[in-house]
Amino acid sequence: MILVVGGAGYIGSHLVKELVETEEVIVLDHLSTGHREAVDSRAIFVEGNLGNEAELQLIFKRYPIKAVMHFAAFSLVGESVIDPLKYYENNVASTLTLLKVMLENHVKNFIFSSTAATYGIPTVDMIDEKTATSPINPYGHSKLLIEQILADFHAAYGLNYVALRYFNAAGAHESAKIGESHNPETHLIPIILQQLLGHREKIAVFGSDYETPDGTCIRDYIHVDDLASAHILALEALLSEKKSAAIYNLGNGLGYSVKEVIEMCEKVTGIKANVEMAERRAGDPARLVASSEKIFSELGWKAERNLEQIITDAWKWHQNQLY
Ligand SMILES: NC(=O)c1ccc[n+]([C@@H]2O[C@H](COP(=O)([O-])OP(=O)(O)OC[C@H]3O[C@@H](n4cnc5c(N)ncnc54)[C@H](O)[C@@H]3O)[C@@H](O)[C@H]2O)c1
Numbered sequence: 583m584i585l586v587v588g589g590a591g592y593i594g595s596h597l598v599k600e601l602v603e604t605e606e607v608i609v610l611d612h613l614s615t616g617h618r619e620a621v622d623s624r625a626i627f628v629e630g631n632l633g634n635e636a637e638l639q640l641i642f643k644r645y646p647i648k649a650v651m652h653f654a655a656f657s658l659v660g661e662s663v664i665d666p667l668k669y670y671e672n673n674v675a676s677t678l679t680l681l682k683v684m685l686e687n688h689v690k691n692f693i694f695s696s697t698a699a700t701y702g703i704p705t706v707d708m709i710d711e712k713t714a715t716s717p718i719n720p721y722g723h724s725k726l727l728i729e730q731i732l733a734d735f736h737a738a739y740g741l742n743y744v745a746l747r748y749f750n751a752a753g754a755h756e757s758a759k760i761g762e763s764h765n766p767e768t769h770l771i772p773i774i775l776q777q778l779l780g781h782r783e784k785i786a787v788f789g790s791d792y793e794t795p796d797g798t799c800i801r802d803y804i805h806v807d808d809l810a811s812a813h814i815l816a817l818e819a820l821l822s823e824k825k826s827a828a829i830y831n832l833g834n835g836l837g838y839s840v841k842e843v844i845e846m847c848e849k850v851t852g853i854k855a856n857v858e859m860a861e862r863r864a865g866d867p868a869r870l871v872a873s874s875e876k877i878f879s880e881l882g883w884k885a886e887r888n889l890e891q892i893i894t895d896a897w898k899w900h901q902n903q904l905y
C-alpha cells in the first residue's frame with residue numbers, strides 16, 4: 583500500500599488516479615487547498631493533518647505501507663515571504679514528523695515534491711541538477727531544507743528517497759474529471775483561461791522589462807499527467823532498489839514567455855484575451871527552464887505533452903470545472 587500525503591491537491595490527485603491502477607492507495611489530506619471530490623474513489627481517504635503525530639502513527643500501524651509520496655505543502659511564493667512561519671511549520675516541521683513516524687514504523691521509501699524554486703535565480707539557460715541551489719524565498723528554502731534532511735536521513739538511517747523538482751505544473755487529466763482548482767488562483771494558465779471564460783476582467787502580465795526576448799518571464803510548463811508518470815517511475819525505482827537516493831528535475835526543456843502562453847491560449851480557445859501590463863511580482867526569476875536529461879537517462883522519463891496539449895486539456899477542464 584502507498585500513502586499519498588496531499589493526494590487531494592492538484593498534482594497529488596492526478597498521481598492518485600494513475601497509481602490506483604496498480605497499487606492500493608491511501609490518501610491523507612486536511613483539505614486546506616485540496617478537494618475531496620478530486621480523490622479517486624478506489625483510494626482510501628483519511629481527512630487529517632500530516633503534523634498530527636498520533637494520527638500518523640495510527641495510519642502506519644493499521645496499513646501495510648511500503649512507500650510514502652509527499653505532496654502536502656503550502657506553495658505560494660508571495661505568501662511565504664509575508665508569513666514564513668506558516669511555511670516552515672507546514673513544509674518543514676510537519677514533514678519532519680512524517681519522516682520520524684515513517685522511520686519508527688520501518689517504512690523507508692519516500693518520494694518528495696520539490697521545486698524549481700530551490701534554484702533561485704539561476705545563471706544558466708538550462709537548469710540541471712548540478713546547477714547551484716540558492717532559493718530566494720522561504721518557500722524555496724523550506725523545500726531545500728527537506729532535501730538536505732533527506733540526504734542526511736539516507737546516510738544515517740538508510741531512508742531511500744527521490745526528490746522531484748517540478749517546474750511549472752499545468753494542464754488537467756484528459757478525462758477533464760480532475761484539474762486545477764485553487765482559491766485564490768495565482769497560476770498563470772488557469773488565470774488566462776478564467777479570463778477567456780469571462781470569469782475575470784483582465785489578465786495582468788507581471789513585468790514586461792525582463793531580460794528576455796519579449797520582456798516577459800519565461801517558464802517551463804509541464805503537464806500534470808507527465809508529473810504523475812514520473813512519480814510512478816520513481817516509485818518503481820525505489821521499490822526495485824534500482825535507486826536509493828536521487829534528485830531529478832521535471833520539465834519539458836522548453837521555455838515559454840508569459841506573452842507566448844497567452845497567445846497559445848488564444849490559439850487553442852479561439853478567444854481574444856484582455857491583457858494589461860503590470861508591475862513585476864516580487865520574487866520572480868526572469869527565466870526557469872529545466873534540463874530533464876538526468877531522469878531520462880536514469881529512469882527513461884520524458885515529458886510527452888507540449889504546451890498546446892497542456893492548454894487543450896486545461897481548457898476542457900475549466901469549461902466544465904467540477905469543483
Ligand atoms: N503547482 C506547481 O506548479 C508546483 C511546482 C513545484 C512544486 N510543487 C509542489 O508540489 C506539491 C503539490 O502542489 P499542488 O500544486 O498540487 O498544491 P495543492 O495545494 O493543490 O496540493 C497540496 C495538498 O496538500 C494538502 N495539505 C497541505 N498541508 C497539509 C497538511 N499539513 N496535512 C494534510 N494535508 C495537507 C492540501 O490540502 C492539498 O490538498 C507541493 O508540495 C508543491 O510545493 C508544485
Ligand SMILES: O=c1ccn([C@@H]2O[C@H](COP(=O)(O)OP(=O)(O)O[C@H]3O[C@H](CO)[C@@H](O)[C@H](O)[C@H]3O)[C@@H](O)[C@H]2O)c(=O)[nH]1
Pocket residue numbers: 657658659697698699748749750751768769770771773785786787788789799800801840863866870
Ligand atoms: O496573473 C499572473 C500570474 C502569473 N504571471 C506570471 O506567469 C509566470 C508563471 O507564474 P505562476 O503560474 O504563478 O508560477 P510560478 O510563480 O513560476 O511558480 C510555480 O512554479 C514554480 C516552479 O517553477 C513552483 O515552485 C511554484 O510552486 C509554482 O507555483 C510568472 O512569470 C508570473 O509572474 C503573470 O504574469 N500574471
